[in-house]
Every structure is written in C-alpha cells, then in structure tokens.
Amino acid sequence: MSKFGLLILPACLLAVAPAYAAEPSPDSIPRGKEPPPLPAPVRQMLESAMASGNQGDIDTVAKVARQAYPESAAEVAAITNAYAERRAAEQKAKIREASVFEMWKGRGELGGFSSTGSTSEIGISAGLSIQRAGLKWSHTLTGSADYRRANGETSRERFLASYQPRYQFDPSGFIYGLAQFERDPIIGFDSRYTSSVGIGYKLIQTKKMDLSVDIGPSLRHVSYTDDGTETKVGGRSSLDFGWKLSPALTLRQTASGYVEDDLRSATAQTTLTTRLVSRLSMNLSYNIQYESQTPLTDERLDTLSKATLVYDF
Template sequence: MRYRITSILAASCLLAPIAVAQDGWTGEGAFSAGYTTGNTETADLGLSLKLNRKSGFWTYSGEAAADYGETDSVETKNRYFLAGEVDRQIGDKLFAFGRTSYEKDEFSGFDSRLFVGGGLGYLILEGEPTNWSVQGGPGIKIDEVRATTTLVNGAPVTTPATTEESFAFVGKSEFAHAFNDAVSLTNTTDFIYAQESTQIGNVLALTAALTDKFSARFSIDVRHDTNPPPGFEATDTATRISLVYGFGG
C-alpha cells in the first residue's frame, strides 16, 4: 500500500511542470504537514495539485491530493483523492458543469468512493476583493464498503463487503476574500447527498504570500459522513501547514 501512495505522490509532482508547459494552464502545488483526528490520530504529510484552464466559454479544472502518515512505524493514514470538472458559461453569472471525483481512504471503512454528475452553478460575487460561487446538480454515487468486524455482546460479528450504488446530489460553495495583495481567506464547502450516506466537507484556509510564487497556508479540513460503516468515526479533522507554489498565469 505504501508503494501505491508513493506513486500517487510522485505523479502529482511530475504533473505540475507538464501543466506549466501547456499554454493557458494555471494552478498550484502544495506540500503540507498536518495532524489528523477522528478515525486515526496521526501526524501526516501530503501533496496536492490543482489545475485550471480557460478557453472561451469553457473552463477545465482538475485536482489531485494524497496524504500519508505513520505512528510508531505503523501506517495510520493513506488517502488519495482525484477530481475533474468542466464548466460552460451560459450567462454573465450562470454556468453549467460536469464533475467526477474518486476517493480511496484506507482508514475510513470505505474501500473507494466514486461520483459522476453535473448541474448548474452561479457566481454570486465576482471581482476584487471577494469572489463567491455556488453549484449543484444530480449524479450517480458508487461506494465500495469494505468488510468490517465488530464485537456484539463479546462476540465478533462480520459485516461483509458491499457495493452501494445510488442516485446522489452534489453541491459546492467556494468563497474567497483578499484582505490585501499578500493575505487571503478561502472557504470551500462541498457535499454529496445520497440516501445511504452523505459526505460533507469544509476547508477553511488562510494564505500569505512569501514571494511572487511561494505562499504559506494554514488550513482546517473537516470531513463528515452521516452513516459510516460500523466501528468507524463519522468525522475526521485535519489541521495543516502548507508551502504552496503557484504557476502559470
């Protein structure tokens, strides 16, 4: 499992210079150190990459993130996340989008989670110093739930692995405010609603520019599942300090 996560991390590092080479691509890469509570309590390291490209009425964006941690030489965190989105402007503030995301977390009780869907979005605020957009729409959610064993009245009870496919609804809010040329605050809230379980995430981040390309970032990431598998916590919280490199533009 360690080799798989290492491959994801290496791929993230290699994608950044490729993106810069492509005309019109902008984005950022970040290296982070953090502490996670919830299903595991561990210090961890992470890499992330965000890409964005605009072409006329179309906007293409992608995201990759990977986190790995150990406690006393024992793996306690191994998660990666991939997402891609295509937006089409259909008015001054209205846009349509298609989105897919994939998550694999060794310590969440879910072997993997996949979402494919789309809908409409709206730019509530646009320009300096504040930007705010919201979006939402229907889709399909597929959860691969791993087998779990818990004690019931002192006896082990095994819940078999299952695949849960369901109609879902995705929603997202992205807020950003620049206090000045060097310091900004962002808050991103997203959720995927389904009858079996609903995933809710929120990332609050404060970013301060160090140079033209490098920034320092402090963030709090909260993820909540309304119906986790037996024996798992519903909420994970990660506090991170990151060094961010911006490219393109």
C-alpha cells in the same frame, strides 16, 4: 517600474507641476473649452508603467497623476481605459489561438498535518491543482494525498483526484461537470467514484471577493473495505468563497455535500493563504469531513489541520 520608481513618482510629479502651475482649474475653464492636456513627462511615466505590464504600477501612476492634475483626470481615464481594452482584446485573441496544451496554470503544495477523530497523529500532505481558463470553458484537475505509516502500519491513507469542466453561458451562470475518485480505507472504503452534472451561479464577483454556488444530481459508486459495493443516486451541492484581505493575504472557504436515500456526507475547508514571494505562498487550512456511515469506526466527523508551502507555476 521598480519600487524605487514608485517611491519617487510623487516627487517627480510635484517637480513637473510648477511648470503648469498657471493652468486653470476645472471651475475656471469656460464652458465649451477643452481642459489642458496632460503634461508630457506625466504621460511618459504612465506609458512606461503600461509598457511594464504591471497593473499595480499602472494604478499607482494613474492615481497620483489624477491627484496632481485633477483637470486632466478624464484624459488619464481615457488612456488607462484604452490600455485595458487593448489588453483584453489581446488576451482573447491569445486564448482563441492557443492549443489545448497551452494556457494551463497550476500550483503544487507540500507540508504536514495533524488530525483528530478516527485517527490522532501527524503526517505528510501533498496536493496539485492545474487549470485552464478559456473564453467560455474552464477545466480544473486536482489531486491530494494525506498519508502516514508508523510502526509498520498505515494509519492514514486518503487520496482524492477530480476533474471539473465548466461552461460559462453568461457572466454569472454556468454549467459544471464533475468526475471524482476518493480512497480512504481508514473510515471504510477502498474507492469511491462520483459523477455529477449541474448548474451554478456566481453570486459575488468583485476584485476582492467572489462567491459561487452550484447544485445538481450525483451518482456515486463505493467499494467498501469488507468487499461490499454500492451504487447510489443522490444530490450534490457546493460553494466556493474567496476574500482577498490584502495584497498578500487571501481567505478561501469551500464546501460540498451529498444527500442520498440513507447516506449523508459533507466536507468543508477553510484556507488562509499568505504570499511569501512572487510564486511561493504558505497555506494554513482546516478541513472537516462528515460521513453518516463509517463501517470501521464510530467517528462520524474527522478534522484535518494542515500547514503547507505552495508554489505557483
């Protein structure tokens, strides 16, 4: 349904209303007597919205229909609930029948950044994330790169790639796995490999807000720029918080931390996403990274501010 259609919808319903003005109110309907049916033109508008598949249009038409014909609110609810159940069943069937190469969604981003801490400069940032959500299993692959080369020297070179499978064993609880690679020679390591398995829980699950936390043991292997290597067992924990401030504005906060016998590291990122058009958004993010040991610098804390354009596919 077009935006123009949504604008004239209330007027259309009001135009239909006089023909049904004689319909009794809910209080005047005798006990045991069925309420009047939803007017045919209104039902057709609701069915047209459902045929479009646009949930926003469906919600708008249903809301106006309930306001114009309160005595038919139960019928409107029955129609929309049946539609939602049918769509859910169709989606489950589609997921079951899909191959491992189908049902993937992703987003790519590109932009610039300014940094303080071990370096103070401006550079280029890029990222890619793809995800597949099944009935129980979900798979997420992410990659990011922050790079700058000035006057023949590389002053920032941070790369990250990770794979995280998740098994949802009930509506709130899940088991996660993590395999991750990092490279950041500016603060002292050529490579850092991380693996972790643990358990998590969704503390908040609403249309506008979600919050999940997880915890588990970790194993990290580091190759330092001075040719030394180290493998350590520790603990890992993370959180993921999202808040839909408006249809076009979303706030997300992610954080993770590692604790080992003599090492501590943590990262936190706050992102504000503004939707520009259907598939294009703009991200403003602020990242904080803490390393208790940085062989090549005295700085323990790095910050990274980024502005990127994001394309969903």
